[in-house]
Amino acid sequence: MTARDPLRLAILISGRGSNMAAIARACAAGRINAHIDLVLSERPGVAGLDTARAMGIETGTVAWPGAAERLHFERDLEAALAAARPDLIVLAGFMRILSEQFVTAHAGRILNIHPSLLPSYRGLHTHRRVLEAGDRVHGASVHFVTAELDGGPVILQSRVPVRPGDAEDTLSGRVQATEHIIYPRVIGWLADGRLAWHDDRPWLDGKPLAAPVVEDFP
Ligand code: GRF
Numbered sequence: 001m002t003a004r005d006p007l008r009l010a011i012l013i014s015g016r017g018s019n020m021a022a023i024a025r026a027c028a029a030g031r032i033n034a035h036i037d038l039v040l041s042e043r044p045g046v047a048g049l050d051t052a053r054a055m056g057i058e059t060g061t062v063a064w065p066g067a068a069e070r071l072h073f074e075r076d077l078e079a080a081l082a083a084a085r086p087d088l089i090v091l092a093g094f095m096r097i098l099s100e101q102f103v104t105a106h107a108g109r110i111l112n113i114h115p116s117l118l119p120s121y122r123g124l125h126t127h128r129r130v131l132e133a134g135d136r137v138h139g140a141s142v143h144f145v146t147a148e149l150d151g152g153p154v155i156l157q158s159r160v161p162v163r164p165g166d167a168e169d170t171l172s173g174r175v176q177a178t179e180h181i182i183y184p185r186v187i188g189w190l191a192d193g194r195l196a197w198h199d200d201r202p203w204l205d206g207k208p209l210a211a212p213v214v215e216d217f218p
Pocket of ligand 1: 013014015016017018019020048092093094113114115140176179
């Protein structure tokens with residue numbers, strides 16, 4: 001068996017970067033065969049950029065000129081990514097919507113993590129909406145990015161209970177702790193060749209992935 005080269009990652013963030021840091025720790029510890037070549041933010045000065053630099057990871061910013069200038073932004077983004085030559089673009093709390101053109105150009109090579117059990121609760125404020133609805137379970141989803149917002153095929157979900165007395169902060173903390181486990185796991189599956197994208201859909205262990213893998217957490 002030939003050893004695979006580490007999967008080259010570019011991670012896009014807009015804020016705290018705790019998922020980026022969890023992926024960086026998994027790479028550094030050798031738990032996944034991947035390497036972060038670049039962390040980019042469209043917001044200068046966010047905490048995640050400091051965290052990445054402190055971990056010895058190259059960082060950059062690409063200015064966001066406004067939604068009307070999305071294609072201009074994506075040209076700059078492509079230029080910043082070109083030097084890093086990533087195998088995989090990892091969206092980790094990246095708060096901008098990428099165009100269909102960008103997503104199609106990188107089909108099967110962009111992942112996102114969303115704090116809900118997709119397809120439920122696409123969009124923002126998921127923890128609050130789950131509490132308002134009185135749901136008993138919640139979670140997070142790692143999915144391939146397609147042109148449909150929060151709509152690409154889901155690969156792995158963490159499912160957590162909603163506890164009596166939960167508030168938005170306790171619930172989001174419980175979900176985020178699981179994000180830091182499932183996101184590196186999916187990247188590891190790609191790095192090991194277990195997960196792949198063919199014929200416009202995900203395959204896991206040589207079979208089309210018909211439904212997300214679900215992992216329960218306490
Ligand atoms: C996470 O909750 C993730 O699910 C969502 O944005 C948040 C990012 O957090 N997409 P962090 O920046 O990784 O700490």
